[in-house]
Each structure stands twice: as C-alpha cells, then as structure tokens.
Amino acid sequence: MDDLRKGKIEVCPHYFRVDMPFYRKHIANFLPEKVVDIHVHAGTRKGVDPRVNPPEFWPKWVTFGHDMTVKSILDAYIKLLPGKDVSVVCFGSPDRDNVERANEHIKEQSQLYPQVSGFALTLPEWSAQELLTRMQEGGFVGMKSYSNMVKSGKKPEDITVLDIYPHHQLEIAQEYGWTVMLHVPRPGRLADPSNVDQLHEICEKYPDIKIVIAHVGRAYYPEIGRKGLDALKDLDTLYYDISANTCGPVFEYLLDTVDTARILYGSDLPIFAVRGKRIWEGENYINYIHKADWEDSHTRRCKEKEEQFTFMLYEEIFAFKKAAEKARLSRDDIENVFWKNARRLLDYSF
Numbered sequence: 444m445d446d447l448r449k450g451k452i453e454v455c456p457h458y459f460r461v462d463m464p465f466y467r468k469h470i471a472n473f474l475p476e477k478v479v480d481i482h483v484h485a486g487t488r489k490g491v492d493p494r495v496n497p498p499e500f501w502p503k504w505v506t507f508g509h510d511m512t513v514k515s516i517l518d519a520y521i522k523l524l525p526g527k528d529v530s531v532v533c534f535g536s537p538d539r540d541n542v543e544r545a546n547e548h549i550k551e552q553s554q555l556y557p558q559v560s561g562f563a564l565t566l567p568e569w570s571a572q573e574l575l576t577r578m579q580e581g582g583f584v585g586m587k588s589y590s591n592m593v594k595s596g597k598k599p600e601d602i603t604v605l606d607i608y609p610h611h612q613l614e615i616a617q618e619y620g621w622t623v624m625l626h627v628p629r630p631g632r633l634a635d636p637s638n639v640d641q642l643h644e645i646c647e648k649y650p651d652i653k654i655v656i657a658h659v660g661r662a663y664y665p666e667i668g669r670k671g672l673d674a675l676k677d678l679d680t681l682y683y684d685i686s687a688n689t690c691g692p693v694f695e696y697l698l699d700t701v702d703t704a705r706i707l708y709g710s711d712l713p714i715f716a717v718r719g720k721r722i723w724e725g726e727n728y729i730n731y732i733h734k735a736d737w738e739d740s741h742t743r744r745c746k747e748k749e750e751q752f753t754f755m756l757y758e759e760i761f762a763f764k765k766a767a768e769k770a771r772l773s774r775d776d777i778e779n780v781f782w783k784n785a786r787r788l789l790d791y792s793f
C-alpha cells in the first residue's frame with residue numbers, strides 16, 4: 444500500500460502475479476463494458492506523518508490521509524478495471540477542514556473530464572441559500588456529508604441523520620430533486636432505530652430527494668444488514684450503494700428485498716484499492732490486510748496467506764457477483780447496477 448500512501452496505484456509484481464489473474468478469472472466477464480462508480484473520494488491532501496499524527500481509524504493507515512486526485516483515480520481505474528469504460532462520481536474525504544479544497548478540486552476536474560461528475564461535501568450549518576449557491580456554482584449533482592461535519596456539541600454516537608442534513612437543506616434538495624448520499628451515523632448503523640425513524644420521516648416529507656445509502660448502510664456483517672433492510676424495506680425510494688462492502692449474506696438479502704433498479708455500484712476508492720480480505724465475527728468486521736503495519740480492532744495480518752490477497756475492490760465485486768448468481772440476476776440487472784441506474788439517478792450522460 445506504499446503507492447496509496449502517495450496517492451496513486453502503481454503496478455508491481457503482485458499486480459501481474461495475483462491481481463490480474465483474479466480480474467481475468469472472476470471480474471472482467473461479469474462486469475459490463477461500461478461502469479459508473481458512484482462513490483469515489485478524490486482530493487489534493489498530501490497526507491499525514493503517522494509518527495506525528497497517528498491515525499485513529501484504519502482507512503487512514505491505508506493512505507496516511509493522502510488523497511488521490513481525480514486524475515489519479517482515472518489512472519487507477521485503467522489498472523483496476525482494464526478494458527472497461529469507467530465514469531466516476533467524486534467527492535472529498537470527510538474532514539471539516541477539507542471541504543473548500545476538495546469541492547474546488549472536484550468542481551475544476553469535473554469540468555475537464557467528461558466522465559467525471561461530483562457531489563459537494565456539505566456542512567450542516569450552511570443556510571439554504573448558501574447551499575444552493577455552492578451546489579450551482581460547483582456544478583455538483585449531489586450532496587455528501589458526515590456526522591463529523593456536525594458541530595453541535597453532541598457526542599459522536601448521538602448525532603442523527605437530521606443533524607447531518609437539517610430540514611432547511613432537505614427542503615432545497617426536495618425543490619431541486621437532488622441526490623443526497625448518506626453515510627449512516629450511530630453505532631447501530633443501518634438498523635439503528637433513530638436512523639430508521641428519521642429515514643421514514645425524510646422519505647415521507649421529501650419524496651423527490653434521491654437518498655443513496657452508502658455502503659449498504661455500513662452493514663459489513665450479516666445480522667445488521669438483515670435487521671436494517673427489514674426495517675427500511677417499505678421505503679421504495681431509497682437507493683443503496685455497495686461500496687466498501689464485501690459481505691455476501693448482506694448482498695443476498697439486499698437483492699431479496701430491494702429492486703435492482705435501486706442498487707448502485709460504488710468503490711470507496713482509494714481505500715478499497717488496498718489488498719486484503721474481510722471477515723466478520725459477531726458484530727465486528729475484521730480486515731486481513733496485506734502487510735498492515737499498524738494495529739487496531741478491525742485489522743489483522745495473515746502472513747501465510749497474504750501474498751495471495753488481491754484488491755478489496757475485487758473482493759467486493761466478487762461477493763456481489765456470487766449473490767447476483769444466487770439471485771439469478773439478468774445481464775440487464777447487472778448493467779443497471781453497474782452503470783444505468785447511476786445515469787438515470789443523476790440524469791447525467793456518462
């Protein structure tokens with residue numbers, strides 16, 4: 444992952460020995476020729492020095508907080524999905540002090556590259572007018588915010604969906620029919636009662652907003668996916684992106700309960716370009732990461748097997764493929780998930 448810590452993907456012997464054979468065997472023929480990735484982080488931050496500022500969460504260990512620029516993302520996709528015609532929806536990494544810089548970068552780059560569009564990182568304290576101006580001036584096709592954007596004095600675990608996207612912003616989003624991507628807050632993730640209640644309230648009050656639940660609601664282990672999807676299955680306007688999720692049973696349950704017209708491919712690059720394998724133990728997920736040089740409750744090594752690990756992005760697509768085969772998805776369904784739904788949702792000509 445030294446390359447990710449410099450904001451790029453580089454080819455290396457492992458790429459030709461492990462990744463490309465996996466790609467050709469499991470991924471290349473499954474994916475359509477065209478792919479739209481609705482969940483990509485891009486920006487210009489040069490990262491942190493872990494000796495000065497030790498990361499508090501594993502994704503930051505993967506990249507040292509070093510962003511990939513839009514150009515690096517497009518370059519990475521040439522290596523990750525060779526031969527595919529890939530378009531991306533980009534937004535910045537979720538830090539309050541990154542909002543201006545990231546939005547500016549995405550705005551600039553989406554004007555240069557026809558296959559790039561952007562979501563704005565938004566702050567909940569922006570007035571309706573400020574939000575509207577920023578969305579229009581940046582040419583953004585959607586909004587993305589996070590619980591750490593909320594400055595309310597509440598404990599992180601108490602922050603709600605409506606703290607992240609307050610009513611006065613949702614009213615504007617409703618008026619313009621925007622796409623709003625939600626990284627669900629709270630320890631209960633997709634199944635958290637407060638999230639479930641507020642999503643019901645939001646869908647009822649703002650039927651023209653297209654809400655995309657990122658990472659299938661961070662349901663990285665089966666039970667939480669089952670509970671959450673059950674509690675939300677009456678909301679037939681919610682979309683789900685599969686980014687950063689590798690949980691086969693969650694994908695199976697998703698395909699059982701949600702129409703494929705509302706499922707979207709996303710990657711969570713650059714994080715998911717790390718090589719590894721994810722398992723779950725009860726209510727925790729564990730990533731076995733190739734050559735991980737840090738320790739935390741989500742990270743382990745498996746030195747005997749890690750030389751066979753490939754990109755976690757491939758693990759995500761492979762897990763979805765297996766669930767799709769079980770659910771007998773048609774080629775049309777696969778095309779919808781991997782690009783056509785995004786094009787329809789964003790009304791954007793990728």
Ligand SMILES: [Zn+2]
Nearest residue numbers: 482484657711
């Ligand atoms: Zn993300």
